[in-house]
Amino acid sequence: MREMEKKFYQFPKDFWWGSASSATQMEGGAHEGGKGENIWDHWFKEEPNRFFNGVGPENTSDFYHQYLEDIKLMKELGHNSFRPSISWSRLIPDGDGEVNQEAVDFYRNVFQTMLDNDVEPFVNLYHFDMPIAMQNKGGWTSRDVVNAYVRYATICFEQFGDLVKKWFTHNEPVVPVEGQYLYGFHYPGELDFQKAVQAGFNAVLAGAKAVQAFKADGYEGEIGVILNLTPSYPRSQHPADLKAAHIADLFFNRSFLDPFVKGEFPQDLIELLKEEGFMPIVEEGDLELIKNNTVDLLGINYYQPRRIKAKEHLPNPHAPFMPDRFFDYFNEMHGRKMNPYRGWEIYEKGIYDILVNVRENYGNIPCFISENGMGVENEERFLNENGQIQDDYRIEFYKEHLKWVHKALEEGTNVKGFQCWTFIDNWSWLNAYKNRYGLVSLDLNNNFKRTIKKSGEWYRELSHNNGFED
Numbered sequence: 001m002r003e004m005e006k007k008f009y010q011f012p013k014d015f016w017w018g019s020a021s022s023a024t025q026m027e028g029g030a031h032e033g034g035k036g037e038n039i040w041d042h043w044f045k046e047e048p049n050r051f052f053n054g055v056g057p058e059n060t061s062d063f064y065h066q067y068l069e070d071i072k073l074m075k076e077l078g079h080n081s082f083r084p085s086i087s088w089s090r091l092i093p094d095g096d097g098e099v100n101q102e103a104v105d106f107y108r109n110v111f112q113t114m115l116d117n118d119v120e121p122f123v124n125l126y127h128f129d130m131p132i133a134m135q136n137k138g139g140w141t142s143r144d145v146v147n148a149y150v151r152y153a154t155i156c157f158e159q160f161g162d163l164v165k166k167w168f169t170h171n172e173p174v175v176p177v178e179g180q181y182l183y184g185f186h187y188p189g190e191l192d193f194q195k196a197v198q199a200g201f202n203a204v205l206a207g208a209k210a211v212q213a214f215k216a217d218g219y220e221g222e223i224g225v226i227l228n229l230t231p232s233y234p235r236s237q238h239p240a241d242l243k244a245a246h247i248a249d250l251f252f253n254r255s256f257l258d259p260f261v262k263g264e265f266p267q268d269l270i271e272l273l274k275e276e277g278f279m280p281i282v283e284e285g286d287l288e289l290i291k292n293n294t295v296d297l298l299g300i301n302y303y304q305p306r307r308i309k310a311k312e313h314l315p316n317p318h319a320p321f322m323p324d325r326f327f328d329y330f331n332e333m334h335g336r337k338m339n340p341y342r343g344w345e346i347y348e349k350g351i352y353d354i355l356v357n358v359r360e361n362y363g364n365i366p367c368f369i370s371e372n373g374m375g376v377e378n379e380e381r382f383l384n385e386n387g388q389i390q391d392d393y394r395i396e397f398y399k400e401h402l403k404w405v406h407k408a409l410e411e412g413t414n415v416k417g418f419q420c421w422t423f424i425d426n427w428s429w430l431n432a433y434k435n436r437y438g439l440v441s442l443d444l445n446n447n448f449k450r451t452i453k454k455s456g457e458w459y460r461e462l463s464h465n466n467g468f469e470d
């Protein structure tokens with residue numbers, strides 16, 4: 001049999017290669033350097049049992065102390081960019097009061113060290129980590145908190161704008177809405193659809209106001225948002241399945257994608273909320289502000305698709321209102337490729353479908369893959385005799401996704417980079433260290449020792465060659 005021909009997938013010069021993480025997931029030092037508590041510090045103190053093996057946010061990979069070494073390691077792994085987030089509660093411990101100078105110094109040192117190592121900081125302002133003082137005022141459901149966030153964003157531009165040229169208002173703003181007010185996986189874990197809608201609207205408004213502040217003060221660079229775009233695939237072409245998938249798309253993707261990129265909410269979503277009696281409070285001028293302050297750049301996080309079918313049974317009219325009143329998940333689809341550790345389907349073509357959608361329906365806005373990765377449990381199974389994790393499955397995962405990114409690029413999508421999730425194994429919220437995602441492993445039992453995995457070596461080659469062969 002003839003060997004299959006190999007192809008080299010060449011990416012453009014200056015393509016962004018790197019990874020992303022977030023303050024709460026990597027910094028550690030949760031109670032040091034004058035940091036205030038955020039919802040994670042607070043929740044862990046109250047209910048450590050919620051966290052996998054009882055490991056909380058003070059036990060992360062300790063970037064707070066080890067950033068010099070870690071940034072060198074990023075460079076070694078071929079990173080030309082990396083996305084950390086700023087911890088709002090480190091910079092302004094009570095959310096809307098005094099600025100913590102130690103935090104200013106810390107972040108300035110981090111960003112300067114990144115620049116010195118040719119790793120461009122892509123800085124995210126909000127990654128799931130509401131200061132507890134702000135949550136006690138209602139978090140994203142509160143207008144005061146929106147204003148406090150805009151003040152915080154403005155302080156970040158002032159303090160770090162000379163070093164940082166790429167800003168992001170939020171990471172996955174729909175996730176706190178789901179976690180805090182629908183499904184209970186972020187503090188305070190309430191189930192209240194009205195609050196969910198208000199929190200979502202306020203997050204969009206906060207983002208637009210941050211964009212406005214950034215532009216008004218004439219900072220150099222770009223400001224964007226990071227969204228988890230999860231395509232909703234209908235079970236069939238039956239109109240009931242199509243409608244169900246359309247509604248899921250409205251709730252989970254277009255609720256943020258449309259206002260951030262086009263400056264307006266989808267009409268179908270507004271009608272649905274009106275019909276059901278769940279419109280948020282909108283003040284005069286809000287919609288105009290959202291219209292006039294869209295983002296320059298779109299980060300796309302992609303892990304899994306959403307499979308949707310029409311509801312099998314009539315919803316209980318007395319049950320609390322939830323988005324899945326309109327659809328069911330099509331979990332029984334045959335032949336799905338699954339990541340069993342995270343319970344997420346692996347569907348590589350999804351990344352291409354998103355990129356085509358962004359090209360065709362969102363003005364081909366400059367975009368990049370800002371997260372993509374595979375979390376695996378018990379990776380010690382794959383250690384070789386030299387103590388290196390042989391994570392061929394992860395290399396395969398990246399290659400198969402990158403092939404589709406490459407195809408979208410060839411067809412004209414304005415995709416400028418691929419940052420994976422993530423650099424070093426990090427702390428994953430309630431899952432803590434259950435699943436490992438890193439290009440570098442972290443030995444929790446051995447002083448947080450870092451060891452480059454096989455995928456880390458592969459990623460270095462990928463970046464150095466600006467492409468790969470397969």
Ligand code: BGP
Nearest residue numbers: 022171172375421428429431435
């Ligand atoms: C994204 C988040 C990240 C990260 C990742 C992996 O949604 O932006 O913070 O955690 O998912 O998911 P998890 O950690 O839940 O396995």
